[in-house]
Amino acid sequence: SGLNAAQVSSKAQDEYQEIYNAIAKKLQDEDEYDYGSYGPVLVRLAWHSSGTYDTNDKTGGSYGGTMRFAPESTDDANNGLEIARKFLDEFKVKYDWISYGDLWTLGGVCAVQELGGPKVKWRAGRVDQDASKCPPNGKLPDASRDAPYVRNLFARMGMTERETVALIGAHCLGGCHADRSGYKGPWTFSPTVFTNDFYKLILEDKWQVKKWDGPKQYEDVKTKSLMMLPADIALTEDSSFKKICVEYANDQDLFFKDFSAAFQKLLESGISYTKSTKEFVFKTLDEQE
Ligand code: DDH
Known part of the structure; x- marks a missing residue:
């Protein structure tokens, strides 16, 4: 049908x-x-x-x-x-x-x-x-939410957990614009190149809540120039989501293959x-x- x-x-x-x-x-x-x-x-x-x-x-x-x-x-x-x-x-x-x-x-x-x-x-x-x-x-997903919410929302679309994690890796590209979503900044240092950097950065960098007058978002402790949404950080707060992030951080070819299909x-x-x-x-x- x-x-x-x-x-x-x-x-x-x-x-x-x-x-x-x-x-x-x-x-x-x-x-x-x-x-x-x-x-x-x-x-x-x-x-x-x-x-x-x-x-x-x-x-x-x-x-x-x-x-x-x-x-x-x-x-x-x-x-x-x-x-x-x-x-x-x-x-x-x-x-x-x-x-x-x-x-x-x-x-x-x-x-x-x-x-x-x-x-x-x-x-x-x-x-x-x-x-x-x-x-x-x-x-469409609300960026302020947690892992159970992300899992349910993508399940509604018909996506598995693995497909969900792979798709969100598209946050290697671009960034948030205060006048569009309220959030601000890029996820990676190369926002016009498709990579597995989203997973590497979210796992390997330290993230803290940004102090500002905008909505709750995270910044990397080291440079404070990158951002993560609460719904991104959620992928590291859930053990089965996190396991898949680790796989993609370690293997860009695997991420590319899974992203392409998803x-x-x-x-x-x-x-x-x-x-x-x-x-x-x-x-x-x-x-x-
Ligand atoms: Fe996303 N995303 N996205 N996203 N997204 C934003 C930007 C971009 C969420 C929230 C936001 C996916 C999943 C989620 C891209 C691709 C994908 C912005 C910033 C927010 C907020 C918009 C703005 O201010 O300009 C949330 C929440 C989720 C979620 O999964 C829970 C997925 C699955 C994809 C995909 O493509 C498969 C891209 C690319 C951008 C950058 C846009 C830009 O202009 O730059």
Whole structure:
């Protein structure tokens, strides 16, 4: 069951690779934004457009591209994502046959790969839906919460404990913006490079509650320049979550492999594909030189 992917047999892998390349090129060209890349906010758009999925009633997910509409676009959790949607809009104009759901998830895959992350298999076929298909607000995680909350929330999306820990490793990228979430700062020293540094830093550095007038967040004791959310630190306060963090801190290849599979699953949540729907693996710009 689930929403059926449209048959898009008329579009071949190279037509999606062309869009991938256009997004990747724009990521390279517009390097003045934030930490030097729109990549992290594109990853967050792909995630937030998918992470509303609810296994109980099969609502939400990336299929309908419904974040164009309120109440999804005005959910506090999605503050700042209009920047990512705007970044991608020109490709919706130029390649008007692609749906928003396909474009936003392709943008996330492109950003992960171009920032040095693993290859992520991707399938087309999402179909734009109207505002009536918006998921209700409040489906995306609250950063102030603890490990049981994180476990339950990702289970609602259909994710295992291992997939949950792997997905949160995306916090190797980007950072928090006071005017979007209230939180502030990057998680790593290289927020535009996809690495397993999130796990290394959370386990190996010492973290303390930051003294400031914003919401409760952690800072690294040594440099006070990095941050962790309470929901990040939660992964080290729970023994089974922590064990998986240790595995990923010690083995970047394992993290890449698990992240890739979990990210594909996330982006396809709630979508049914026929066996004939092809999985595409896109080449990075570097590989095409
Ligand atoms: Fe996240 N995330 N995220 N996150 N996220 C934020 C930024 C980014 C939580 C809260 C926040 C995932 C899981 C969680 C990315 C990817 C992913 C911000 C800051 C908050 C707050 C927003 C802002 O102020 O700009 C919480 C809570 C969770 C949780 O799991 C409990 C997952 C699963 C992913 C993923 O991609 C698979 C990325 C990338 C960013 C950086 C965005 C940017 O603009 O930079």
